[in-house]
Amino acid sequence: GDSVTQMEGPVTLSEEAFLTINCTYTATGYPSLFWYVQYPGEGLQLLLKATKADDKGSNKGFEATYRKETTSFHLEKGSVQVSDSAVYFCALSDNTGNQFYFGTGTSLTVIP
Amino acid sequence: DTGVSQDPRHKITKRGQNVTFRCDPISEHNRLYWYRQTLGQGPEFLTYFQNEAQLEKSRLLSDRFSAERPKGSFSTLEIQRTEQGDSAMYLCASSLGQALTLETQYFGPGTRLLVL
Numbered sequence: 725g726d727s728v729t730q731m732e733g734p735v736t737l738s739e740e741a742f743l744t745i746n747c748t749y750t751a752t753g754y755p756s757l758f759w760y761v762q763y764p765g766e767g768l769q770l771l772l773k774a775t776k777a778d779d780k781g782s783n784k785g786f787e788a789t790y791r792k793e794t795t796s797f798h799l800e801k802g803s804v805q806v807s808d809s810a811v812y813f814c815a816l817s818d819n820t821g822n823q824f825y826f827g828t829g830t831s832l833t834v835i836p
Numbered sequence: 837d838t839g840v841s842q843d844p845r846h847k848i849t850k851r852g853q854n855v856t857f858r859c860d861p862i863s864e865h866n867r868l869y870w871y872r873q874t875l876g877q878g879p880e881f882l883t884y885f886q887n888e889a890q891l892e893k894s895r896l897l898s899d900r901f902s903a904e905r906p907k908g909s910f911s912t913l914e915i916q917r918t919e920q921g922d923s924a925m926y927l928c929a930s931s932l933g934q935a936l937t938l939e940t941q942y943f944g945p946g947t948r949l950l951v952l
Contacts, residue, residue: 728878767840767943768879768927813878826878 726751730814730827737804737834745799745812745830747788753819757781757790757797760813760826768813771799804834838862840944842928848950849918856914857947861930868911869941870903871927872896879927885911918951925949 731746749755759771759781772781777792786801797814814827841860849855861868867886871879882901883893887908897903900918905911915922925948929941 765945767945768929769943815878824881826880828876828878 726755726816726818726823726825728814728816728825728827730812730830732828732830734831734833737832739806739834739836740803741834743799743801743804743808743832745814745832747797747799747814747827749795749797749814749816751795751816751818755819756817757788758815758817759786759788759797759799760815762811762813762829764810771812804832806834806836808832809834840928840930840942842926842944842947844947845945846948846950848952850952851918851920853918854914854916855918855949856912857926857949859911859913859928859930859944861909861911861928862932862942863909865930865932865942866908867931867933867941868905869929869931870911870913871929873925873927873946874923882913915949918949920951923949923951 727750729748756775758773760768761771762768771786772783774781774790777790780789788797788799790797809832811829811831813829816825843858847855869884870882872882873879880896881894882897883903885905888905900916903913925946927946928944931940
């Protein structure tokens with residue numbers, strides 16, 4: 725069945741460091757891919773999405789490119805801030821749109 | 837618009853007891869979803885409603901779990917005869933529209949359940 729695998733954390737970075745959180749997926753057909761963020765004490769929030777191969781999702785300085793050839797959707801940010809400290813989830817919606825799968829989450833802590 | 841709210845935020849219960857959680861979606865959202873998130877895992881879809889109709893249930897939703905949305909607004913999730921394996925964060929989300937898509941869902945802060 726469809727699934728999402730993301731790199732395990734926790735990840736600790738200094739402010740202004742480069743961030744990469746890896747995410748790979750297994751799916752039949754053409755899924756949509758998402759990154760969600762969960763700040764402490766808050767609900768999951770959609771960070772960015774991509775609905776077809778080679779699409780690049782971007783928001784708040786974060787980017788991820790839908791790579792069908794490597795079945796990946798890695799999250800990147802060039803310069804992280806303390807306020808980016810949160811848990812990040814990679815997610816997949818199958819080609820019917822009716823089934824959703826989340827990765828296990830990666831905790832990011834950014835220190836000043 | 838105050839977002840999706842859930843009550844209680846935390847619940848501790850003894851094994852075998854029944855618990856009920858409430859979710860208030862964003863007003864006028866016609867779809868409401870329940871997820872379960874265990875420690876170190878991502879959310880797992882449990883069930884969803886369109887208005888008051890429960891349209892889909894995951895195999896994860898055993899017969900001890902029941903969800904209702906009687907008037908198409910708030911929803912309740914009841915777990916009967918709780919087991920220690922039910923300990924998890926229970927998330928609610930809501931969306932507006934006909935399409936069942938992940939990106940349109942707004943998530944609440946969750947109810948954390950601990951079964952002793």
